[in-house]
Amino acid sequence: MKKTIKKYFALVAMIAFAAVGITSCGGSSGSDSEADEIPTDGLLGDLPMLTAKYCNKIVDLREKLFSGQLTENELKETRAEFDETEKERDAKLLLARQALNGKEVPIEVQEGLAIKIDDKLTISSENKGAIFAVGKGEFQKNFTWDEIPNISIVPIDTDGKAIELDRGSGGLWYKEDGKTSLYGWKNGTKFVINAFISVGSTSANSRNTNEMKRWAKLAKFVIMDGNSDAYKKLKEQLEADKKAEEIEAAKKVVGEK
Numbered sequence: 001m002k003k004t005i006k007k008y009f010a011l012v013a014m015i016a017f018a019a020v021g022i023t024s025c026g027g028s029s030g031s032d033s034e035a036d037e038i039p040t041d042g043l044l045g046d047l048p049m050l051t052a053k054y055c056n057k058i059v060d061l062r063e064k065l066f067s068g069q070l071t072e073n074e075l076k077e078t079r080a081e082f083d084e085t086e087k088e089r090d091a092k093l094l095l096a097r098q099a100l101n102g103k104e105v106p107i108e109v110q111e112g113l114a115i116k117i118d119d120k121l122t123i124s125s126e127n128k129g130a131i132f133a134v135g136k137g138e139f140q141k142n143f144t145w146d147e148i149p150n151i152s153i154v155p156i157d158t159d160g161k162a163i164e165l166d167r168g169s170g171g172l173w174y175k176e177d178g179k180t181s182l183y184g185w186k187n188g189t190k191f192v193i194n195a196f197i198s199v200g201s202t203s204a205n206s207r208n209t210n211e212m213k214r215w216a217k218l219a220k221f222v223i224m225d226g227n228s229d230a231y232k233k234l235k236e237q238l239e240a241d242k243k244a245e246e247i248e249a250a251k252k253v254v255g256e257k
Contacts, residue, residue: 050200106221134195
């Protein structure tokens with residue numbers, strides 16, 4: 001009996017230790033059926049759907065592992081299922097990412113903003129980490145220190161809504177020669193655009209179903225002035241949409257329609 005108990009707690013400890021490296025999906029992310037309903041005919045193909053689908057599965061298995069209600073054999077079986085799900089997820093995300101590599105994404109500059117874009121962005125998704133849409137541009141005036149933090153690369157969906165607004169201007173800090181410079185925001189300076197796409201990363205946090213629904217409708221990126229009325233309206237709309245999503249999720253929890 002004592003040996004059995006020791007084995008049981010040893011197994012629990014092993015799982016707890018391994019869980020440190022488990023991908024976090026930011027809590028409950030939605031059901032499999034909800035993920036399956038995410039469109040796959042957009043610019044990002046089936047990658048948003050797969051990201052949400054496997055995040056949901058990982059969350060469910062993680063909760064099962066730490067429920068405290070499993071026997072030793074059930075713990076072993078669930079851990080094996082967890083490992084197999086991770087392998088399957090990594091394989092499917094890799095293939096979906098590779099299918100996007102080199103695909104073009106439109107980009108625009110907000111009217112009145114002194115930035116010129118050379119062409120469309122091209123998706124770079126060869127590595128396992130973050131996915132970027134990459135392009136080139138040129139500053140058409142000397143930007144001041146007050147202006148720099150307020151320029152953002154905003155992903156816009158097919159309805160004209162912002163998909164997310166928390167990535168800032170980081171994608172414009174790289175000069176064309178690959179060197180970063182806080183003093184490179186001068187008239188005529190050419191730069192590389194790295195627009196962040198929050199899908200398909202096996203180490204991403206909070207990749208929930210609602211977020212992936214938004215990314216599935218990606219239409220373009222727009223470089224915007226964060227102080228403009230247009231940007232503020234997008235922010236208000238996104239916050240309202242997220243609030244509505246939270247309320248809808250809460251209704252499902254308590255069984256309301």
